Structure formats: structure tokens, C-alpha cells
Amino acid sequence: MTDRTTLLRPPPEDPNKAQIENALDVTELAVLGPNIFTNTRQPWHPPGARGIYGGAVIAMCLAAAQRTLASDFLVHSCHCYFLLAGSSELPILFHVEQVRDGRSFATRTVQARQRGRCIFTTTISFVRDSSFSSSSSSDTTNEDGISKKEEHKELAVRHASEIPRGEDGQPLRPPPDDYADEPELVAQGPFQGSPMTLVNRNSSKPGEKKTRQWVRARGRITGGQAAQLAALAYVSDSYFIGTLTRLHKLWRFPFRAEDLDELPSDLKEKVTTLHRWEGMGDDPREMVGRPTIGMMVSLDHTIYFHEPTRVRADDWMLTEMESPWAGDGRGVVMQKIFAKDGTLLATCVQEGLVRLQQPASENKESKL
Incomplete structure (x- = not known):
């Protein structure tokens, strides 16, 4: 019997949903117990990666947890650990534990498991969206005619990083809506x-x-705010720990930079395209003599959703990444995600294992 990528036969993709919504769909498995879900469709395994794309697991865990809450609760923080490489050839079970249900906050832990082993775990905190409060609830005004709710809002502590500015001193602007130059x-x-x-x-x-890139989901997300937030969680892992290869100018391909000109022309063109796309320069041959990545694996991942009601992952968002520290075989990368109007939507932190390929030692003596 061959392994199945999903426990149930995947349904046809819903044409009324964005591609990301279909990719992150989870199915409840009440027959196995309360609050157990599984991936509806096969997750993406990036070429050359040890396992499935981590952002997909983060987002599906979030989607599963959201299914155990009322729609007026939205995620505000998510703390994750990658434990084992996930297989795209095996179903994933998402076990959601209802840790706490309060009036304003709720907490869930989710374990993603394959063949009984936990490959990923996360603790997610949700906050009740105040905009869902009943409009009929009592509210009084002060002598200046300002409502108590508005007065309270004005007294709140508030600040946010501003969207980066370009060389002209103006806030960075997104690509046009009809952008198709990938x-x-x-x-x-x-x-x-x-x-x-x-x-x-x-x-x-x-x-x-720092690295900067504009991103957006293809198509229009129709599944409400929970779907928008899951989509942001998905893309938050894109190029994340890999930022260290760009900041340190590390070679990441499975052949030496010195051998680039010996490659078939089509492969050479692909490497050059990726090199340019990732902001590394026009000519990969500039990397000759640079250190080579031996292993790079994400260890943990945290997302703080600052403005969950304002996330529109199907509209342009700017990601900015930088690293405050690397050492002892690990590195930390921090990411800010801005809406195109300048709103700071989220801050993310990731730590990963980073090992360089060591040069082969010469004149090795036999141990015999």
C-alpha cells in the first residue's frame, strides 16, 4: 500500500477562492476526536528543501486553531517551533488544545503530527475584535461631546515604525496593480x-x-479576515532565515561558483535569474571564493500581528528583513511587514541553524 498525501480525497479547488485559500484549507476529523484537523491538499515541498514549506504548516495550524473559536477572535501572536522535517507524501494531523477561553483573550496550542510524531508545535493567542461589540451597548459622552470609548482610545499607548523611504525621501511605493513582470x-x-x-x-x-520586497497573494481572498491572517502567516516564512545568505554574501547552490560557466546554458540562466531576483547582483561569478552554505534550517518562528483587522494579504505588502545577530551556528532574522498605506501589520522573528560548508582537509592520515 502506498502512502497517501491526504487522509481524504481532495475536493476540487474552489474557483471562488484565492489560490492561497485552497492551499491552506484544513478538514475537521471529528471521528478521531475533538479539535483534530488534517490538510485538505498536499502541502508544497520546495525543490532541494529537507521538508515541506514551513509557512504552510504555520498557516494551517493557525487555520485549525481559528476553527475552534468564534469569528470575533483574531490572532495577535503566534510562537512556533520546527521540530522535524515534514513530508509532503504523508497526511498531517493538527491537534488543537483549548488552553484558555477568556472574555478578551483566548489561547490555543497546536501540534502538527505525522506518523504519530510531532513535527511542529505552536502556541497562538487570540484577542477579541472590539469592532464586533454591540452597537447598542451603553456609551456616554464627556462634557466635550467625546464618547467614553473614544476618550479611552485617545489615552492608549500607541506608536509604530514607519514604512521605509526611498532615495527621494518618499515612502516606498508598491508595484502597479497589473504587475506581471515576474x-x-x-x-x-x-x-x-x-x-x-x-x-x-x-x-x-x-x-x-536589509532586504526589501513587495508581496501579495494571487487573486482575491474571499474567506474573511481569518483567511487574510493565515495568508500573511504563510508568506512570513518566505526567504526568512535565508536572509543571512544575502547579508553575508553566501553561495547557496549545490555546485561551486567557479563552475558556473561549465553548466548547461539553461541551468546557468536559471541561477543567474535567481541571483538577480534575490538582490545579489547581476553576475553570480562575483561569488567566486565566497563561503558556501552547508546547512540552513529554521528552528523557531514568531509572528506578532499588530493590526489584524487591517491585514489584506491579497494587496501589496512590503517585507523588510534584517539580522541583529549570528553566531554559534545559529542566526536571528527580524522582519517587518507593512501594508501599502504604511501601516505596520506584523513583526516576525526567526532563529535558524546556519552551518557553512567546511573545506575538505588535505593530506588526511589514515586512522588504521
């Missing part, structure tokens, strides 16, 4: 993106560099 090599999957920009590319200090 190379075919990267124009796949449920998200669309612009070429990546590497700020301070020539700096000798990796901590001074």
Missing part, C-alpha cells in the same frame, strides 16, 4: 512578488544590511 522561474505558487532589494549591499557589516 520571471517564469519564480512566478509559481500562491504569492506574487517583486525583485528583492538589498539595502547597503556593499557594506562590510551584515548587521547594516
Whole structure:
């Protein structure tokens, strides 16, 4: 008997939903117990990766947890650990535990399991959306005619990072709505993106560099705010820990940069396209002599959703990534995600395992 990628036969994709919504759909398995879900469709396994795309697991865990809550609760933080590489050839079971249900906050933990082993775990906190409050609830005004609710809002602590500015001093602007300039090599999957920009590319200090890219889900998300938030969670893992390869100018392909000219022309063109797309420069041969990545694996991932009601993942969002620290075989990357109007939607942090390929030692002596 061959392994199945899903427990149940996947239904046809809903043409009224965005591609990302179909990809992140989860199915409840009440027959196995309360609050157990499974992936409806096969998750994506990036070429060359050890396992399935981590953003898909994060987002499906979030989607499963949201199914155990009323619609007026929206995620505000998500703390995740990647434990084992997930297989795209096996079904995933999402076990949701209802840790706490309060009047304003609710907490869920979710374990993603394959063959009885936990491959991923997350704790997710939700906050009740105040806009769902009954409009008939009593509210009084002060002597200036300002409602108590508005007065309370004005007294709240509030600030946010501003969207980065370009060389002209103006806030960065997104690509046009009809943007379609992605190379075919990267124009796949449920998200669309612009070429990546590497700020301070020539700096000798990796901590001074930043990557920036505009992204948006393809099509229109129709599943409400929970679907928009799951989509943001999905894309938050894209290029994340890999930022270190760009900040440190590390070679990441499975052959030496010195051998680029010996490759078949079509493969050479693909490498050059990816090199440019990721903001590394026009010519991959500039990487000759640079260190090579031996292993890079995400360890943990945190998302703080600052403005959950304002997330529109099917509209342009700007991602900005930088790294405050790397050492001891690990690295930390921080990410800010802005709406195109400048709203800071989310802040994300990821730590990953980062090991360089060590040069082969010469004149090894036999241990015999």
C-alpha cells in the first residue's frame, strides 16, 4: 500500500477562492476526536528543501486553531517551533488544545503530527475584535461631546515604525496593480512578488544590511479576515532565515561558483535569474571564493500581528528583513511587514541553524 498525501480525497479547488485559500484549507476529523484537523491538499515541498514549506504548516495550524473559536477572535501572536522535517507524501494531523477561553483573550496550542510524531508545535493567542461589540451597548459622552470609548482610545499607548523611504525621501511605493513582470522561474505558487532589494549591499557589516520586497497573494481572498491572517502567516516564512545568505554574501547552490560557466546554458540562466531576483547582483561569478552554505534550517518562528483587522494579504505588502545577530551556528532574522498605506501589520522573528560548508582537509592520515 502506498502512502497517501491526504487522509481524504481532495475536493476540487474552489474557483471562488484565492489560490492561497485552497492551499491552506484544513478538514475537521471529528471521528478521531475533538479539535483534530488534517490538510485538505498536499502541502508544497520546495525543490532541494529537507521538508515541506514551513509557512504552510504555520498557516494551517493557525487555520485549525481559528476553527475552534468564534469569528470575533483574531490572532495577535503566534510562537512556533520546527521540530522535524515534514513530508509532503504523508497526511498531517493538527491537534488543537483549548488552553484558555477568556472574555478578551483566548489561547490555543497546536501540534502538527505525522506518523504519530510531532513535527511542529505552536502556541497562538487570540484577542477579541472590539469592532464586533454591540452597537447598542451603553456609551456616554464627556462634557466635550467625546464618547467614553473614544476618550479611552485617545489615552492608549500607541506608536509604530514607519514604512521605509526611498532615495527621494518618499515612502516606498508598491508595484502597479497589473504587475506581471515576474520571471517564469519564480512566478509559481500562491504569492506574487517583486525583485528583492538589498539595502547597503556593499557594506562590510551584515548587521547594516536589509532586504526589501513587495508581496501579495494571487487573486482575491474571499474567506474573511481569518483567511487574510493565515495568508500573511504563510508568506512570513518566505526567504526568512535565508536572509543571512544575502547579508553575508553566501553561495547557496549545490555546485561551486567557479563552475558556473561549465553548466548547461539553461541551468546557468536559471541561477543567474535567481541571483538577480534575490538582490545579489547581476553576475553570480562575483561569488567566486565566497563561503558556501552547508546547512540552513529554521528552528523557531514568531509572528506578532499588530493590526489584524487591517491585514489584506491579497494587496501589496512590503517585507523588510534584517539580522541583529549570528553566531554559534545559529542566526536571528527580524522582519517587518507593512501594508501599502504604511501601516505596520506584523513583526516576525526567526532563529535558524546556519552551518557553512567546511573545506575538505588535505593530506588526511589514515586512522588504521
